Amino acid sequence: MSNETQFNQTLQDWSEVYMRHSFREFKQFMDVNGLSSSQVITLFRLYHRGPCGVSEIGTQLGVTNAASSQLIDRLVVSGLIERTEDPSDRRAKQLTITKKGRLVLEQGIATRRKWMETLTTQLTAEQRVTVIAALTMLTSCAARYGEEA
Amino acid sequence: MSNETQFNQTLQDWSEVYMRHSFREFKQFMDVNGLSSSQVITLFRLYHRGPCGVSEIGTQLGVTNAASSQLIDRLVVSGLIERTEDPSDRRAKQLTITKKGRLVLEQGIATRRKWMETLTTQLTAEQRVTVIAALTMLTSCAARYGEEA
DNA sequence: TAATATATTTCAGTCCACTTAACTAATAGA
DNA sequence: TCTATTAGTTAAGTGGACTGAAATATATTA
Numbered sequence: 001m002s003n004e005t006q007f008n009q010t011l012q013d014w015s016e017v018y019m020r021h022s023f024r025e026f027k028q029f030m031d032v033n034g035l036s037s038s039q040v041i042t043l044f045r046l047y048h049r050g051p052c053g054v055s056e057i058g059t060q061l062g063v064t065n066a067a068s069s070q071l072i073d074r075l076v077v078s079g080l081i082e083r084t085e086d087p088s089d090r091r092a093k094q095l096t097i098t099k100k101g102r103l104v105l106e107q108g109i110a111t112r113r114k115w116m117e118t119l120t121t122q123l124t125a126e127q128r129v130t131v132i133a134a135l136t137m138l139t140s141c142a143a144r145y146g147e148e149a
Numbered sequence: 150m151s152n153e154t155q156f157n158q159t160l161q162d163w164s165e166v167y168m169r170h171s172f173r174e175f176k177q178f179m180d181v182n183g184l185s186s187s188q189v190i191t192l193f194r195l196y197h198r199g200p201c202g203v204s205e206i207g208t209q210l211g212v213t214n215a216a217s218s219q220l221i222d223r224l225v226v227s228g229l230i231e232r233t234e235d236p237s238d239r240r241a242k243q244l245t246i247t248k249k250g251r252l253v254l255e256q257g258i259a260t261r262r263k264w265m266e267t268l269t270t271q272l273t274a275e276q277r278v279t280v281i282a283a284l285t286m287l288t289s290c291a292a293r294y295g296e297e298a
Numbered sequence: 299t300a301a302t303a304t305a306t307t308t309c310a311g312t313c314c315a316c317t318t319a320a321c322t323a324a325t326a327g328a
Numbered sequence: 329t330c331t332a333t334t335a336g337t338t339a340a341g342t343g344g345a346c347t348g349a350a351a352t353a354t355a356t357t358a
Binding site for chain 2: 344345346347348349352353354355
């Protein structure tokens with residue numbers, strides 16, 4: 001098997017494992033917190049890239065502004081984001097994630113990390129070094145490539 | 150920074166990157182295929198662990214059998230699973246993923262793999278070896294630990 | 299065999315995410 | 329200034345995913 005083929009096969013295998021687990025975990029995360037997938041994506045958007053307006057959320061989700069407005073309203077009501085008037089354009093709103101919203105997301109991330117920790121309890125110190133090296137590379141690849149979308 | 154701390158921090162960073170990306174990707178997968186998260190989990194269950202009955206799906210999803218039955222009916226109507234009488238107990242149904250259902254899932258997995266391939270286009274051959282080693286370890290950890298849930 | 303338990307379905311009703319269409323308010327341009 | 333555009337909300341209606349309760353059919357057991 002060529003290196004290239006082996007590389008792709010490895011990604012394939014890991015992708016299947018990860019998909020299978022992630023979907024279950026994500027559904028549970030949404031159920032526990034009473035959030036839809038659109039709401040989670042919105043929270044991540046605000047968490048990672050800072051405040052924006054209602055239409056921008058709609059565009060990212062691929063839904064109408066009406067849908068976006070309603071979805072956001074539910075997040076505001078549940079205290080996960082804040083909706084204020086944009087001082088530079090009073091037609092627009094500024095959406096900001098609240099402390100509570102951050103906490104919810106960070107708990108989700110922590111759950112995932114715990115899964116990986118559980119996964120790796122059997123590794124030797126040496127194997128952990130390999131995992132650290134690989135995931136560090138992948139994380140910085142993502143920082144360079146994965147952010148435009 | 151101790152090795153243990155560094156290991157956890159690495160998992161934390163990767164988890165955040167992966168969560169952020171995955172939620173977007175999963176929503177798109179569901180939208181494109183017109184599937185709910187419950188339906189995707191059901192398909193994965195049948196794909197990976199073979200046929201089972203309606204109640205077992207409901208239990209896994211944490212919903213009532215009524216909900217499970219309805220959800221399954223939509224999957225049957227869309228041709229992704231098959232519902233036949235269990236010959237050993239005629240009260241029960243046997244749910245099996247169809248060829249079409251397999252294809253849908255495999256396309257989802259392929260999309261994820263492509264994302265990782267894109268991510269890693271900048272790696273050197275040597276770095277790829279490290280990534281292969283790490284992901285292979287993680288995949289087999291998951292095979293041992295991650296399946297009970 | 300009669301009573302009970304199990305597997306699934308059907309029904310009525312709720313909630314949420316989405317749509318289109320109509321609306322308000324503010325900005326930008328001739 | 330008058331008009332068109334832009335940002336967002338509101339209203340009415342659709343469909344999916346859920347619930348509890350009732351119904352059906354089969355299996356188990358006393």
